[in-house]
Amino acid sequence: MKNNPLISIIIPTLNSEKTLEQCLKSIKNQSYQNYEIIIVDGGSEDKTIGIAEKFNAKVINANIKNMSKQTNIGISNSDGLYIYRVDSDVILNPKILEKSIEKCENEGYDGVCINWIPDESISFWAKVRKIEKESYVKHLNYVGAIKYDKNVAGATFLRRDVIDSVGGFEENVPTFGEDFALFNKLAKSKFHFAVIDVYELHIGEPKTLMEVVRKNFRYGRAAKTFLKDQGTKKGAKQYSPAGRIHLTDAFKNAFKNDKRLFLGLAIYIFALYASASIGFIYSVIRRSQN
Structure with a gap:
């Protein structure tokens, strides 16, 4: 790699004090150090801003509770050749920036799909x-990014010109599926994406089953916007159990390792799709009454 291009790390936040410091520490500990951090806050009422400033991040007080708009604001105020959109509740593997840059600069990819793994120390449901x-x-690693990701995965590390070519993140999809909405536009343009073998660790894991239900009920309420924007057939394929062919292996692994995890996985999948479906139906009924 001849040059060390600047990476702009965009982090949308909203009352993120519980996890943001760990996230920013993991960025500070990256093996690749040519980056800038841009925090776009949606109107936090906790210590989020103070934590961001402690790490010398550029802070933009957007006061907009829309992660796609927040991300686009961050992009428009950034200087990097590459854009990496990061959630505030993840810890980055120290090699993520280095490996992503290598894929793009040395192997000619337009972007990288960076997966996250739950922090199993949080709770049983995280396991x-x-x-x-x-x-x-x-x-995903076996099949390859483009072939499989057209239905399932989102790309979060991209060249700036790639994002600009499709108009940035889809602001009509504010909180549910915004990464998928962007990737769907990119896939149509025949860009090429890589998958790397290091991950983000998700520390914002649910501690109780009720948290799973509440979260996916909210996602279900927002799904109507995603399906309308992306097309019902495409959106349903990306989020339905039928579109997630890996679940068979997940159940096999759970059964082999721990019968409690097997039962837990069955309960989790049911709770996830049941609560999301109820949320979706609720949103349809509410809109029909307005």
């Missing part, structure tokens, strides 16, 4: 989600 996610990542 369950880790089994499901590991099976997904195994399939």
